Amino acid sequence: MSARIVRARTTSSTLVVAAMLVVTVVVTAVVAVGAWIVLSAVSGDRVASHDDATAAPSVSTILVPAEIEAGEPVSVAITSEMASGIVEVHATSGLGRLSFRVRLSNGTGRLDLPPAVTQHAGVLSITAGDVTEQLSIVPSEVAEVVAPLVGPRTIVADGADTTLAVIFPVDRFGNQVANGTNVVVEWQQPSAQGTTEQLTTVTTQTTDGMAFDLLTSGEVAGPTIARTIATTQDGEQINGAAIRIDEVPGTVSDIEISASALSGFADGRALIEIESTELFDTFDNRLADGTVGHFVFDGPSGFGVVAGTVQNGVFSVELVSPDKPGTLTGHVELHGRVSNEISVEFESAISGFEATLSQVGTDTVLRIDVALDPTGAFVADGTEVVWGEYRTQIRLGAAEIRLPAGASPESTAPIEILGTEVRPMRAEQRPMGASQ
Amino acid sequence: MxxxxxxxxxxxxxxxxxxxxxxxxxxxxxxxxxxxxxxxxxxxxxxxxxxxxxxxxxxxxxxxxxxxxxxxxxxxxxxxxxxxxxxxxxxxxxxxxxxxxxxxxxxxxxxxxxxxxxxxxxxxxxxxxxxxxxxxxxxxxxxxxxxxxxxxxxxxxxxxxxxxxxxxxxxxxxxxxxxxxxxxxxxxxxxxxxxxxxxxxxxxxxxxxxxxxxxxxxxxxxxxxxxxxxxxxxxxxxxxxxxxxxxxxxxxxxxxxxxxxxxxxxxxxxxxxxxxxxxxxxxxxxxxxxxxxxxxxxxxxxxxxxxxxxxxxxxxxxxxxxxxxxxxxxxxxxxxxxxxxxxxxxxxxxxxxxxxxxxxxxxxxxxxxxxxxxxxxxxxxxxxxxxxxxIQPDHVDPAPIADFLAKDQHDRWRYLPLGFGDQMAWLSAHTTATTVDGNYHSARRLPELVSRPVERLEGAKFRGMPGLGSLDQFVTTPERYNLKFVFSNDTFYDPLLFANGWHRVETLINGVVVWERADITPLPDTLPVSELPAWQRxxxxxxxxxxxxxxxxxxxxxxLRTREHDRGVVLARRQILHGPDGAxxxxxxxxxxxxxxxxxxxIVVGVAATTWDGGDSGATAQVYDYYDDIDFGRLDAAWERLDPHTAPSLEQFTLERSVRDGLVDGYAKLDRLELVDARIENGSGEVDVVAHYVTSLTAWTVEETHIVVERDGQWRLGWVGTESAIPVEQFARQTVVDYVDHGRRRVTTETSDYGDILDRPRVSVLDSRLVTRAGQWFIVGQLTNLDVDPADITVTGRLLGADGTALATYHGGEGTVHKVLPGETVPFRVAFEGVATVAMANVAQDQEAGVFDPELVVQLELTEDVVSYEVEAKALVTGRNLDRLVVSNVSAEHTPDGAMALSATISNRGTETATIPMASISLLDGNGEVLWVDAFPLSTAIRSQRSAEVTFDLTDPTTLDSADLSGLAFDSGGTINGRTEQDSRSFESVVAMSIQGFGEVEAVAITVSTFERGVG
Known part of the structure; x- marks a missing residue:
């Protein structure tokens, strides 16, 4: 008896739980699908629907004009064998389809299409029942010149480079105007200083909705303005936007350079300025700022290249003197042109110095004393002292390198300062801590 | 119980x-x-x-x-x-x-x-x-x-x-x-x-x-x-x-x-x-x-x-x-x-x-x-x-990045976050813009990602060279992925981005730096979607x-059900667990x-762990510890290891460290230190070490010899030399030509005005050559910016099959100078690399075994023979990264192994620190045409008005195989002053130094551009 009760209770519980699970799944599914549909609808997705079915009367003819101008209203006449009823009329163009309902009276109906329907040039198909007629919409008068495209907008003022202006005149609805519409292109090019700017006027006509003109560059660098004007049949001028292009200098014609000094000390620190005369291209246009050139030189320390740019028409670079005496010769290369060669003589920048090796405890100490330049002054602070693989700098005419015992270089290795080599002298051994 | x-x-x-x-x-x-x-x-x-x-x-x-x-x-x-x-x-x-x-x-x-x-x-x-x-x-x-x-x-x-x-x-x-x-x-x-x-x-x-x-x-x-x-x-x-x-x-x-x-x-x-x-x-x-x-x-x-x-x-x-x-x-x-x-x-x-x-x-x-x-x-x-x-970077506010992506239609391109850690997912949740990266690696299907043991490109540096190799493919060929923006929260990647032609646009208010690659095609309006069937969704x-x-x-x-049963079960369990001898x-x-x-x-283990200092206190151990301290920025501890007789003061030491910058000092992570030789006698000597660094560009080794000396029973490192150069002028002034491109001059959300879009600068490919080196295909050459505006160039190389189909397409990366001054001639190098597959899987295992070769590249697997090639150069106007360094004292010498080494002094005459100078060296033949282009990032920064002496080991021309295949160059060059660059190479002669005794190479040309940390 109790077993049956337990079994009954168990079965009942199972059913309850199973039912709850089924309900959960179903409710979740319904909610989710519902939410999906609602969200889809809210987000703008179309929910499938069917067109209204209408029992339309059959249409015999549609009468429309063969051609109208854009924006002109048009009247559509419909005849039917049925005396009355409602005819559905569709106006279809490349932009989509509009539907209208026309009530028949005595077998005829009339539909006045508003100007908004005929604004776009092209073919408009009028369909009612099984009958379709086509209406051609042609552009109206030119009303605007859309900003002309000019490219490239940077050309070389060498009398040979070209740029192209493309013009798109449109009517008041934005339709490209008919072929043969007159378009005037004005090119206002720069001219030599003190003379009137050069104005070139070209009249062209539209073909397939656009007109174009090719401009050959002048020989004077500067801004060129392109203006476009279209003309209506009534002679009214429709102005377009002005576009600026730049005619820029070409390659340099000649380079002459000079150095700020023709001699100096080879101290690795003195600055020599290399400067060109004002640089012009073949047509006497001053070279554009930023044009890169290179001062290429060979000197006592070896080959070198210094890149510089043209500023205010002048190419200049700063050159650090070599750290070994000798002659430095170099030239500027720019746009493939090579300048004159210049030479600068560099004398030794050091008259002499003393190098002393001493032992401080187990350490080896190299001391450089009184390094003087040819004028008798200390060599410049920062001048490098090289002893094998170790280096230090002069400060107030002196320098020191301290190495523990066992470290290379050999104590006999020469010390080099500004190309001058000296072998160190050995001083007496001093006790640890005696050195500063 | x-x-x-x-x-x-x-x-x-x-x-x-x-x-x-x-x-x-x-x-x-x-x-x-x-x-x-x-x-x-x-x-x-x-x-x-x-x-x-x-x-x-x-x-x-x-x-x-x-x-x-x-x-x-x-x-x-x-x-x-x-x-x-x-x-x-x-x-x-x-x-x-x-x-x-x-x-x-x-x-x-x-x-x-x-x-x-x-x-x-x-x-x-x-x-x-x-x-x-x-x-x-x-x-x-x-x-x-x-x-x-x-x-x-x-x-x-x-x-x-x-x-x-x-x-x-x-x-x-x-x-x-x-x-x-x-x-x-x-x-x-x-x-x-x-x-x-x-x-x-x-x-x-x-x-x-x-x-x-x-x-x-x-x-x-x-x-x-x-x-x-x-x-x-x-x-x-x-x-x-x-x-x-x-x-x-x-x-x-x-x-x-x-x-x-x-x-x-x-x-x-x-x-x-x-x-x-x-x-x-x-x-x-x-x-x-x-x-x-x-x-x-x-x-x-x-x-x-x-x-x-x-x-x-x-x-x-x-x-x-x-x-x-x-x-x-x-x-x-x-x-x-x-x-x-x-x-x-x-x-x-x-x-x-x-x-x-x-x-x-x-x-x-x-x-x-x-x-x-x-x-x-x-x-x-x-x-x-x-x-x-x-374990994660500091919190990054994603809002400024999301705003950046939302404005000016920046979300029409893909972006890549770097250095965000797992916060990249939080950034993604704030935008509808897309990225090539992601934070759920099981879903990756791009071969460049699945073929390498890299969880995220974002943290590529944590996966060593395979990770960086994977990232390199993306930043070298961003066009392939419509990748235009990189949001960098880690300067480690700066060298890699710079070397591949990226430039910084701005620093957002959250400190993230926006990098951009010019001339990238936007994503199509409709992205491919691979939704499952409706019933599955x-x-x-x-x-x-x-x-x-x-x-x-x-x-x-x-x-709600009775607990009686539980109770019964528990009682039964109690019997089981207790057993008769429970008590x-x-x-x-x-x-x-x-x-x-x-x-x-x-307690014993804890005390031992806290008091153990790593054991070996010998000379070599001091050198190891010194590098470790420097790498982790423990300058006080590093200074303590210096010989007090030669060491500068702590203040001087830290000051000198603070002015050091560059690829190694500023952007590298010490991978390991290799002891080469130790010559120690009587309490002093020298220790030769090779420090192996990982940078985003390449693995880098620095060979150093350290003096070691025993002082009071403790080994110390000798200290020689201080800051090497003192600038010539205390206050230098410089005139420069600067540029600004306004982009949209009107503040508008509409499409850019026609007048705001600048002409593409005219660039002309002077010459190009298809070569192979160690089985890898390269297109090398040089091009000139014919325009009066500086150009940001993109060089694309294609290997063509018999019927003209492109077998492989790649872009110029390292070795290419991407920002070109008006009238400047620069080299380019397109290094074709295959998408890693099985080969890289082996690499991953090799790396774990410690035998990974950082120079290893994945070769192209071509389906047919290459019969010709194309190279295309296009450019946009830019005003960024146009500084050039001075090259002087250049001399070429044969090395004992027959190779050629070029020594030079690189000087920075500008007003900004050249953080990572990048030397591109072209090897030229007798006609001035490029045989090969080497790329050498310099390891140290060159501060303004200072110089550095460098040595470049040039590539041996005998290791190059010229394919002798015809190539076509597509560019925007034209006639200037009636001359074309083709009929007269003198439009911009290459500034080069003649060298002899180096195979076909008769001259070398050097261009040193630079990445400047402080310039955006």
Missing amino acids: DSSPTHPSPPLAASLCLTLVIHGSLLISGTFRGTYDAYVHIFFGDHYARDWFSTWETRWYTGFTTVSYPPGTHQLIALLSKVVGLEAAFVIVQLSGLLILVTGVYRMAGIWVGPAARRWAALLAVVSTSVAEAIHVFGQLPTIIALGLLLNATPFVDRWLRTGDRATLVMAIATLAATTACHHVTTLFGSVFFLGPVIARVIVDAWRSPDTGRCVITSLLRAAVFGGLLIATLVTVVLPYWLWSSSDPISQVPIPHDSRADFLDNTNAGLVFWGIPWGVLLMISVKSLFVALRGRCWPLGLSIALLALLGTGGTTPIPRLLLRGAFDILTLDRFTFWATIAILPFAGVVVERLAARSMESRRTLAASALFGLAMIAAFIFTVNLSQFRQ ILWGILPLAAVTSAAFANAAAL TLRQRLVSPTWLRALCAVG
């Missing part, structure tokens, strides 16, 4: 309250923000919040299917996010998961131990370091909830097997369905380790019953029914996952994971994946396991032992032997995590007994208090682990959440002697 009036144990409600208070507070305070995975789950939640029934996510990896991860937890986040936002939703779901887990431990423990022990088990779960680590360090969510659900299912399974109660079978299946919905792997493997022991014990019990045959058969039949339903549930709930998995199996190079490491060798991994999860439980784990293995709990005991063994990773060969191929795919820390959870019932028994003894003995009370304090301390340490050792959107809801109902229903066993078990011994060992 059982609860008694004199031995109170914490009620479950207390544990749940503690969970809410402790973990709730921590989660609300934002610990999850510094974890590894939290933001990934939030990103998935964001996906479902945006489109519930979509299974395609375009924002990562150029698109991936979201059915690659069970959606249960993510859909819960998505639902809640509509009310409280994404982060709060994550916290709520995570906290709910914890409550489920604690409850699950309590209920699972009820099968195996008595009421008091199960309550202690629940409390131990709350303060468990493994749970704390999983939540507050790893940010695991699905695994936590799934394990909680699995544990909650165990009593139902036990009841079904014992009684045949069909209601409990339904409840079990419903709960396991939810487990699958959250994390299918837990159902798969967790069933083996948690449900397997339950089934085994029921069968064993049946075997021992008087009516053995019938009971065993009944149990087996019920187990079979349960197993069948479980498999059906596992398949059904995430059916789209299985279908996807079978049609698009994961085939990737395994990503190294430290949980597979040898924990004795990699002690950090051992700490994170073994030491911390076990934590203080280690002290009682042996005893707990002993309890488990005695009596009829042995099935779970064996399971724990196996889990613990698998969790040791590569420390022993056993896990690899057991798991075979799966060893390299699975993250083995989950086994340790499961072990620490499975052992909790028996740990509860031990704690229960300890608590009982504490009432009787002060020493036991003290030991118990010590144990409790240790648990709390370990818990606090674990949840604050990221404070002790930073509906299933994916409904079934997992329905499963979770069903589990909630099932467990609620279970609560004696208890006394033996709870003796705190072992506790004291463990504490003593711990």
